[in-house]
Amino acid sequence: MNRFALALLLLGTPLAHASFDDSECAPSLQLQAKGLDACSTQAFLSPSNDTRANLHWLLSDAGQPSLAGNPEKAEDQNALVPFALDQLFSVASPEAAPTDTPTEADTNSLSALIEKLGMSADYPDLSEAPSYASGEGSRQSSNNTDTTATFIAQLLAADLPEPERKRLAIQRLTLLQQEHPASEPQPLNFTGVQSIPGRQFATYLQGAAAFYDGDFSAAIARFTELTSSEQPWLKDTASYMVARSQLNAAQANAFDEYGYADLSKADQPALANAEAALQAYLASYPQGDYALSAKGLLRRVYWLQQDNVKLAAAYAEQLAEQDLNKRDSSLQQLTDEVDNKLFTSAQGVTNPMLLAVIDLKNMRSEEPLSKEQLQAQKPLFASEPDLYAYLLGAWHYYVGEVPAEALAVLPEATDDTILDHLHFSQQVVRGMALEEDGQWPAAQAHWLKLFKLTEQPIQLQQLQLALALNYEHSNQVEKIFAADSLITNSDWRAQVLSRVASPELLRRVANDGKVATAESITALSVLLYKDLLQGHYAAFKADLALVPEPVPEPLTQFVNAQGENDDGYTCPTPKETAAVLESEPGNAQALNCLGEFSRSHSLPLDGSPGEYALGGSKSQFPGERFDPLHGYQQIIANEKAPADDRAYALYRAINCYATSGYNHCNGDEIDKAVRKQWFSTLKRQYANSTWAQSLKYYW
């Protein structure tokens, strides 16, 4: 089967939370998947990474804060990579998430200002003032305690008669107090406001009220009046609000009742006005209070205009900006935004970094980027030849599937360059291409060499995975456990021991060193489990000698007698069960007891995670796993089996179908007539047994 098709089936598995939640994924321990896997983000550029992850690696090469710099803050040091997407920003350099929810501090500064006005006892009830979730998209969210405090501070600074000042402040608080658009809007009352600055502040509030209530033409009219005000703050803010109102008006019909966008319904002439007004604002107020916001709003204009050229350029500029004070959004918000708004199409995108991210996404699509399309992009990568070489190599590996061509375009690493994310990615694809080309020893040497060319913990762990996979798939599993092995990740070593290791390897690791370690105990646990349940009874007895004294907790199950279970069936020690089965494979009690052991004990890591994942190759532990239901059936077929043992086997077999009528023991299809027969045999022949008496139904 095509390796990418298979890999698609075996992507990392979301666990735990019922409703989808990326934060509790189990990553898939493999490198070469092409399909999107939000649970298994790789530390190299890959079509399987979310676009934001690929963007992150390129941004960090360009000097933005990198995940690679803070892995010591990761919760699980054994699971730095592959990692779930949401860790991308939780581990990287912290930029405090902005909150739109008013805190006590905000309200206190507003209260302080109100007190300065001498109004502390006398202002509207704010208990039902709107409050917003962080990131809640709504033009109303700028009607908050912060902006109210700013306005009132301006009132305090302006040359106004005291009663006018108070009147204006109360009107601003009235505006704050209600949700907008309000069902019963409280009209603003400017009685007594006669002075020129006072009337201007009043006009401003009328404009704001109209804006929040959705009457954009009225808002535009009011704010336009103030663009010639002598009050600097009013002039600045009104200029911005004209533009913002025009934008809101332009998009008013572009969203359906669910809020889904239909960009063809945006008002293009109005958008052109909004664009001009925003540019004019930025020209007049390059450091203005709203300059950053205006930049962000321009991106929205470009999106509504469906102008990818301008949009991509705007993102490229912001993403290159390293001064936090010059960005209107955090890096996380920005990458989410570019992901939502730009990455659907490459059209018009000329920035090499953004184009590369889009290309990688297209490589995993059902109609992937063609070689001709990629070749046509070459001029756009003139300033980034290494990035282009990577893309070509990735194309040949992931899409063209001719590894030799990938090897031809990807350079070999030189001995003295420390690798950044792009060059690390080139080398990882080289390694995978060598393996795909059948050059396993060359690939092994390649991975070993790369360990010396990086210092980043996340890349080193990635290389451990690559090397471990190489050992496993080139039939050299034991090298993972060699004394000088570079594969030190204890979780991954446990994966291999549990799923793949031969009895000889397990025995070696179990016996390694004088003192029992977690790993030697794991190895012995797996050895004894598979010895017992895969038919190696003599080996089981012999390997029990390796159990240290005092018996570690995970191994007690192999040593202690099983005793009487909840159904009243009693079993000896596993050693005794094994001894009986060695000479008498059909012994009913021993088969039942082996079944009991199997029902009540399992290996923490079992089964295959998929052919291409670590621990996914064919297990080197011979023998088939004991199937309890087959054991019961064997006993049931033996009419001479002791009464209690046969009765119990019937009871257990019938219970395989409880309570839903599906065989939850081994999935075999067994005719209902047969199950009925079990039931009547149990009830008829073994009527006195507790199991016949307690069992009321069959299924």
Added chain:
Amino acid sequence: MLGLLLACCGGPAFAGVDASQYDAFWLWSGVQPQPLLARAKSLYILQGQIERAPRRQGGAVRFLAQGMSVPRLATHPGEIWLAYRAQTLEWPPEAYAVLLSQLRRWQLAGNAVVGIQIDFDARTRDLHHYVKFLRELRERLPKNYRLSITGLLDWAPNADPAVLNQLVGVVDELVIQTYQGRHTIANYSAYLPPTKHLQLPFKIGLVQYGKWQAPYFLEGLPLFRGYVVFLLNAPASPH
């Protein structure tokens, strides 16, 4: 290997859950519009997540916006619930303020909001804490709004019935989720018989394209109130 569902043995076909056969849906972020939304009798629409920020970002509890902006569904025939995912039950006063504010905003835009749903994956041994939280939430919620909660599949069999019964009168419905992430839980049918003993109205939550075969007794239970389907964009990859 557990939980293999067989095509044998009669009963309805096991083709994936076909959302068009149902009339109540969860609508999460990023789901493309589907025609069946227009005729839904109930829509549970995600609006936020209440969680604790990581320690390196201050560790405060924050209310993150999720899902769609306030829609204008005045002409929609169905009932609308606002759904919130809780990762913590330690809600500051601001969190309640935001939630109530969102309810007001939705009403003002003409949406027929009938209640809120809380999605909190309480372990059965922590259920009594959850009940305490829900009592407090119920107090703060205006009386005209109903309170729904999602529940894990293992509550009915494993939770202390005395504790589960404390939900009666506090919570108007319990929606038991038969899926994790985008896939039906293997062996889900084994968890269902104890729903016979539930004393509050309940629904069964399914995932679109997932698996479902109703146990024979379900439709006959007087407290069973039907299904809710979690909508996805496209068939999930096979498991």
